[in-house]
Amino acid sequence: MSLSAPCPSPTLSSRRAEHSAAAGAPAAQVAQTWDVDEQAALLQGWNQRYEQLSAGSFEGRVTSLHLGPIQAWREFSSQALHQTGALRAGQLAIGLPSSIPGNTMFCNRSCSEGHAIVFSGDGPFEFVSPGGLEIIDFVVEQGSLEPYLTASEREQLQAQLAQPHLRPVSAHERWRLPILLSDMQQCLAQTAPGALPPQQLDEMAGDVLAAIAAVLRDGVGSEADEQLSYQRRAHIVSLARERVVATGADGSLTVEDLCQALAVSRRALQYSFQEVLGISPQSYLRAVRLNGARRAIKQGSSVSDAALAWGFWHFGRFAQEYKALFAELPSQTCKRYR
Numbered sequence: 001m002s003l004s005a006p007c008p009s010p011t012l013s014s015r016r017a018e019h020s021a022a023a024g025a026p027a028a029q030v031a032q033t034w035d036v037d038e039q040a041a042l043l044q045g046w047n048q049r050y051e052q053l054s055a056g057s058f059e060g061r062v063t064s065l066h067l068g069p070i071q072a073w074r075e076f077s078s079q080a081l082h083q084t085g086a087l088r089a090g091q092l093a094i095g096l097p098s099s100i101p102g103n104t105m106f107c108n109r110s111c112s113e114g115h116a117i118v119f120s121g122d123g124p125f126e127f128v129s130p131g132g133l134e135i136i137d138f139v140v141e142q143g144s145l146e147p148y149l150t151a152s153e154r155e156q157l158q159a160q161l162a163q164p165h166l167r168p169v170s171a172h173e174r175w176r177l178p179i180l181l182s183d184m185q186q187c188l189a190q191t192a193p194g195a196l197p198p199q200q201l202d203e204m205a206g207d208v209l210a211a212i213a214a215v216l217r218d219g220v221g222s223e224a225d226e227q228l229s230y231q232r233r234a235h236i237v238s239l240a241r242e243r244v245v246a247t248g249a250d251g252s253l254t255v256e257d258l259c260q261a262l263a264v265s266r267r268a269l270q271y272s273f274q275e276v277l278g279i280s281p282q283s284y285l286r287a288v289r290l291n292g293a294r295r296a297i298k299q300g301s302s303v304s305d306a307a308l309a310w311g312f313w314h315f316g317r318f319a320q321e322y323k324a325l326f327a328e329l330p331s332q333t334c335k336r337y338r
Contacts, residue, residue: 026067026201028188033060036081043073045139048085054131065184068205069144072181076134083129087121092161093139094118094212095127096169096177102130107164114174116215119164136178138212148213150259150266157216169215176211183314184208203313210254217266233272236264240273240281244288252311255281290325293318298337303330 033039036050039060052058059078064071080102087093095117097104104111105128111117117135119125120142129135142161146154184204187196228236240258247253258281259266273281289310296306304315307330312318322330 026065026188026196028063028065028185030061030063033062034058036060036077036079039075039077040083043075043137045071045091046085046087048083051082052079053082053128054080056131063185065181065188067184067201067208069141070205070208071139072184072208073137074134074178074181075137077129077131079131081127081129083127084124086124087119087139089121090142091121091139092118092142092145093120093137094177094215095135095137096174096215097133097135098178099132099134100130101132104129104133106166109166111166114168115166116169116174117164118161118167118216120161122162123164125164136181138177138208140209140212144209145213145216148210148254148256149217150256152265153217161216167215167218169218173211173215173218177208177215180204180208180211183317186316187314197308199308200313203308203311207313228268228271230275233268234276236262236269236272237276240269244285253285255285286321287325290322293322293330294326294333297330297333303334306330 031042033042034057036052036058039058039062040046040048040050042062042064044064056079061076063074065073097111097113097115097117100111100113105126106115106117107119107126117127149157187200187204239262243258243261244253255266255269258264259269262269264272269281273279273284277284279287289312293306293310293312296309297303301309303319307313307315307318312321319329319331322328326333
């Protein structure tokens with residue numbers, strides 16, 4: 001498993017170099033099928049076989065998206081299926097059922113809507129799905145996730161990810177990936193192929209990889225992280241804020257970077273920010289980025305340039321978050337300071 005390989009926490013620029021979202025033209029398409037074999041063939045790159053179990057005509061639909069090291073599908077099947085197959089070596093898959101209308105089994109374990117389906121190229125998988133199931137699947141190169149996990153997280157996850165399993169996932173992380181997939185499809189549908197700037201594609205891929213890493217590390221940590229004194233947590237927050245200020249105006253600092261720099265676990269950082277500031281470290285870093293974008297707009301940058309410079313690739317989502325924090329749209333800020 002490559003996730004166990006030790007490596008320092010890279011900068012944003014090295015993350016972009018690693019996942020190279022812009023290296024190949026991104027592609028998104030929707031296909032309708034009336035045959036189980038056609039449906040299975042649409043998940044390209046998988047050694048996969050479907051057997052129809054329930055009686056009746058089959059209808060399926062697959063929306064696919066390829067972006068750098070990421071493949072994503074939103075799949076619907078009208079009939080119950082028995083699915084078997086395997087990924088190629090070095091790949092990792094995450095499946096998130098959006099609704100489960102009947103008995104669902106993954107590798108002989110009952111699956112609920114609170115589970116993520118996880119398997120890798122280390123072994124085969126088996127999935128029994130009911131008719132009417134809709135599921136979102138993401139397949140990534142395992143190495144592309146390393147920058148989004150701390151060294152201790154990679155070590156703890158190594159044995160778990162070698163076997164197909166069901167992974168409990170929080171409600172927030174459960175809906176984060178489907179929203180990202182919809183946002184990416186929207187961006188690609190509204191723009192001519194190859195027209196999106198490389199920076200925007202890199203930010204897309206980075207957000208998806210970070211969200212997949214978040215699903216994998218749900219529950220990873222130790223009890224010691226929960227028992228830190230308030231003084232220790234306040235010190236952690238103070239050091240983290242100093243680190244954020246010291247990075248300057250590129251907005252590239254991540255939670256993984258903070259954990260690496262401060263030699264603390266993600267859970268310890270989370271508890272410290274929640275107790276001292278009342279928000280998560282992710283929310284704090286996002287607020288810093290929104291403030292940075294606001295200053296750029298006030299200094300003369302266009303709204304889109306300011307958004308991209310601070311890591312916001314979906315401009316509609318950026319406008320919503322900007323208004324939620326500042327009680328005005330970025331266009332209103334732009335107009336007022338012109």
